[in-house]
Amino acid sequence: xxxxxxxxxxxxxxxxxxxxxxxxLFAEHGADVGINSPRLxxxxxxxxxxxxxxxxxRRATWHPADIGDSAARERMFDGFLAAHGRIDIMVNNAVxxxxxxxxxxxxxxxxxxx
Numbered sequence: 001x002x003x004x005x006x007x008x009x010x011x012x013x014x015x016x017x018x019x020x021x022x023x024x025l026f027a028e029h030g031a032d033v034g035i036n037s038p039r040l041x042x043x044x045x046x047x048x049x050x051x052x053x054x055x056x057x058r059r060a061t062w063h064p065a066d067i068g069d070s071a072a073r074e075r076m077f078d079g080f081l082a083a084h085g086r087i088d089i090m091v092n093n094a095v096x097x098x099x100x101x102x103x104x105x106x107x108x109x110x111x112x113x114x
Contacts, residue, residue, distance in 0.1 A: 002030030008084040010034040010077075012067050013094030015042075020049040022091055027058040034080045036094065038066040059084075067094045 009026045013019040015037035023033045033053045037046060042062050053060035061083045065076035080087060100109060 002028075004089070005030035007031040007088040008034075008080075008086055009089035009091065010036065010063065010080045010087055011091040011093055012036045012065075012076075014091075015039065015046045015049060019091070019093040020052070022093060023049055023060070024052040024056070026089070027053040027056040027060070030058070031089065032059040032061075032084060034061050034063045034084065036063045036065060036067070036076060038064065040064050067092075 009031045014023045014035045050060035063076045065072040
């Protein structure tokens with residue numbers, strides 16, 4: 001049995017980068033994965049991420065939402081629950097960053113980021 005066999009994982013910011021890597025790794029270990037991005041429709045990058053999940057025989061679903069918007073977050077969760085029935089794993093990988101050098105980060109910016 002795989003480590004995450006049958007688990008349902010929602011990963012914010014998973015269209016590309018670290019989030020996409022997490023999605024693929026979770027699928028490799030047996031999880032179905034919800035992919036999130038603020039984009040309303042999956043683009044080629046998102047489709048590659050979803051294909052990476054599906055290549056492991058797992059289900060990939062698309063859940064668009066700007067996680068900074070509470071109504072959009074609620075729609076994201078509702079959509080994931082409608083598609084998967086439950087959330088076993090939630091990874092908050094999304095970030096809204098202005099690429100500020102670390103030593104220039106203010107407390108207000110840090111609070112917004114986290």
